[in-house]
Amino acid sequence: MRRAERVIVASGHMIDRPGADVGRFPASAEQRVRAAIDALFDRWSVGPDDLVISQGACGTDILVAEAAIERRAHSLVLLAAEVDDFIDSSVAFAGEGWVARFHAVVEHSETLLQPRELGPDPDGRNRYARNNRWALDTAAELTAHDGGCQPLAVLDRRSAGGEGGTGDFVVAATERQLAVEIIDPTRVHRHRLGSARDREDRYDGPKRLLALDGGGIRGLITLPILGRMESLIGGGDSDYRLADTFDYIAGTSTGAIIAAALAKRDSVAEIQQMYVTLGPVIFKKKKWLPGWWRALYRDGPVTDTLRRYFSSDGAGEQPLTLGAGELSSLVMAVTQRVDSDSIWPLCNVSSAKYNDRSRDDCNLDIHLWQLLRGSSAAPIYFPPEQIQLGAYDPVFQDGGTTAFNNPALLLFEMATSPRYTLGWPTGADDLLLVSLGTGSAPAMNQPLVARSVNALFHARMIIKTIMNSSSTENDRLCRVLGHTRHGPFIDSEFNDPSVDGAQPEHPLFTYIRYNASIEQRHLDALPGGGERIDAESVAKLDNAADDNIDALLRIGDHAAEQVELAHFAGFLP
Numbered sequence: 001m002r003r004a005e006r007v008i009v010a011s012g013h014m015i016d017r018p019g020a021d022v023g024r025f026p027a028s029a030e031q032r033v034r035a036a037i038d039a040l041f042d043r044w045s046v047g048p049d050d051l052v053i054s055q056g057a058c059g060t061d062i063l064v065a066e067a068a069i070e071r072r073a074h075s076l077v078l079l080a081a082e083v084d085d086f087i088d089s090s091v092a093f094a095g096e097g098w099v100a101r102f103h104a105v106v107e108h109s110e111t112l113l114q115p116r117e118l119g120p121d122p123d124g125r126n127r128y129a130r131n132n133r134w135a136l137d138t139a140a141e142l143t144a145h146d147g148g149c150q151p152l153a154v155l156d157r158r159s160a161g162g163e164g165g166t167g168d169f170v171v172a173a174t175e176r177q178l179a180v181e182i183i184d185p186t187r188v189h190r191h192r193l194g195s196a197r198d199r200e201d202r203y204d205g206p207k208r209l210l211a212l213d214g215g216g217i218r219g220l221i222t223l224p225i226l227g228r229m230e231s232l233i234g235g236g237d238s239d240y241r242l243a244d245t246f247d248y249i250a251g252t253s254t255g256a257i258i259a260a261a262l263a264k265r266d267s268v269a270e271i272q273q274m275y276v277t278l279g280p281v282i283f284k285k286k287k288w289l290p291g292w293w294r295a296l297y298r299d300g301p302v303t304d305t306l307r308r309y310f311s312s313d314g315a316g317e318q319p320l321t322l323g324a325g326e327l328s329s330l331v332m333a334v335t336q337r338v339d340s341d342s343i344w345p346l347c348n349v350s351s352a353k354y355n356d357r358s359r360d361d362c363n364l365d366i367h368l369w370q371l372l373r374g375s376s377a378a379p380i381y382f383p384p385e386q387i388q389l390g391a392y393d394p395v396f397q398d399g400g401t402t403a404f405n406n407p408a409l410l411l412f413e414m415a416t417s418p419r420y421t422l423g424w425p426t427g428a429d430d431l432l433l434v435s436l437g438t439g440s441a442p443a444m445n446q447p448l449v450a451r452s453v454n455a456l457f458h459a460r461m462i463i464k465t466i467m468n469s470s471s472t473e474n475d476r477l478c479r480v481l482g483h484t485r486h487g488p489f490i491d492s493e494f495n496d497p498s499v500d501g502a503q504p505e506h507p508l509f510t511y512i513r514y515n516a517s518i519e520q521r522h523l524d525a526l527p528g529g530g531e532r533i534d535a536e537s538v539a540k541l542d543n544a545a546d547d548n549i550d551a552l553l554r555i556g557d558h559a560a561e562q563v564e565l566a567h568f569a570g571f572l573p
Contacts, residue, residue, distance in 0.1 A: 004051035004074065005148060006044070009139035011132055011169035012060025012154025013185060015094045024156040025059050025185040026203040027094075032188040033060070033154060037067050040152065040181060048072045051142055053135050055080065056105070057090040058098040060154040060166075065105040075109035078138065080131040082113065132169040136176060151180040187429075196263070196327045196348050199247040200422060206571050207424050208432045209415055209509075210246040210262070211408035213471050214253030214334075214400035215438025216378065216541025217279050220272070220549060222258065222436045224556035225514050227268040228563045229434075233572060241265040241328075245572065246434075248330040250345075250411040252399040254438070256333035256375040260310065260368055263331040264320070272553075278305045279544035296542070299373070299383050306369035322348050322371060323355070323364025332414060333375040334399030334407050338384055343402045344394075345410055346371055351421040361390030375399050381542055405467040406474035408435040412509060428483040428507040432571040435478060437471055437515030439555065440488075441539050475513055480504070482511030485567045489517075512567050516559035526558055 013025040025033070046052070052068035053076045054061040061077075068075045079086050083106075091102045114131055136151070143149045151173040155166045173180050187205045212222060226242065234240030243249070243265045251259030261271045282302045307316035312326065320326055332347035346363050349355060354363045366387060374385035374396030384397040404410045412433055414420040424431065476494060479487055483503045489495050517523075520535035533551045537543055 003142050003144040005049045005144050007051045007139040007143045008150045009053040009135050010064040010152040011166050014057045014059040017093055023203040028201045029185045033185050034063050036183045036188050041067050046071050046073050058094040062101050069108045077109045077111045078135050079113050080127045129168050133172050151178050153180050154183045156186050195325050196330050197350055199330050202424050206430050208246045208571055209411050210249045211411045211435045212251035212255030212259050213437045214255050214405045217544050218438040219254030220552040221439050221516050221556040223272045224560040228560040230268050232565045243329040248415050250332040250407045252334040252405050252407045253376045257372050259331055263327045263329045265328050283542045283544040296381050306372050310368040319367040322366045333371050334404050335375045335396045336402050338395040338397050400467045403470050406471035408478050409474050426508045428510045431509040433509045434512045439516050439518040441518045478511050482509045483507035484511045487513040488515050514562050516555050
């Protein structure tokens, strides 16, 4: 056999056997692993002058050989057993399709059986461990020059396998002072999935969660931040959307509206235009006093807006449901069920208990606009929303009145706890949680005297107080539980530099928090020209005046400067 300019020698996990306790190479990851192999072969410019050595098993070996054959590289298959025995042990369990692919690879490759003259291994290794070393030795013999041998392993780093497995191959290659290129089949990224259902596979690589706070019209602050994320992560690709990266997007109140719009792959610019245009229409006070006993604002404008925006025809005649196929990421909206005084986080996870299509009260059939109306129906501001669910017609209001105006921890719980069926892995390398606030102002009521704190004061401040305290405490807990890459100042006791630098020993996730200060002293220090921004005006949840919308976007533009691509390292394709 002639020498080659470069010899790629591969080993890797087989496709998981049915019922495997440990998912090392789930069948759902096959196409992504093949794409990763293709990307490597493209980077190495694999072609007719190269030799690719594989070992024939279903999964890695066949994928590598197929990629080599397509590039007209010389393919050499080294089998650890006679063909029929090898098929029985290492191919057939994965199905007839893999058996047919094995025969096709053998037909287009040079195939050798492990020579009997190798004899018993002096170290007592089994035939597969011997095959790993035979493959590496053969590669060394056939390399035309030093440095021309490149080992490739498809290896789940959490579970390398036993004797003769892929971990054994990596050890043998390292002993020969070779640098192994590793593809982890459980961490190969998805990109631009077709539907939310595709995101539920727990073995498809690191998961990325996005949580959006409530805050009424102050949701505008988050849009420039999301816009910068879209620009940096997308790298200038006009077709890129944040739903291409984030597997699960959650929001409360105004955050739920933005989350749902992102989930259906709307651009941030489209969402911002919707807010700028329709904010003044939605937050238009009634002119007749008798109706004020129910709410400050009519529900008609916001209902019409959401019904049109979250429909497949743009006119509201074909409303999207929570289970609509048009949603390309998982999405969750936090609501409060008023009649039972309980938190209701509604999501489109297909396996969730109340998303069973056989139920007459299946949550997936809820019209998306109606769910979002309920999630954003802040008491005093808007009347609640009644939604028909089978034989029941529960009443929903703003999720911001619960402990989850910042839904980050609730999203983490629903994504990882088996109680909510997904059971995604936790850990700083396996889970990214990004949380966006709608502005914080701990000194908003300064100065204040005790006699000013009366019933009218509380009626005016209670909703903002609940939302602000909820958002802050959820942020604190996320920083305690996760490995924090970025987070704005909270307070002088919590943000102790000697503690901030110390991360938890076993973080449950990697955490990023973006938010803006809307204290007057910080607003006065904003760079650039323009009118002075009044803190009391921008703190309101319902101030949709043109000058206030401009001010909120200006605050968001400044807050967006926090976003750096490095914050997402290890979680992007």
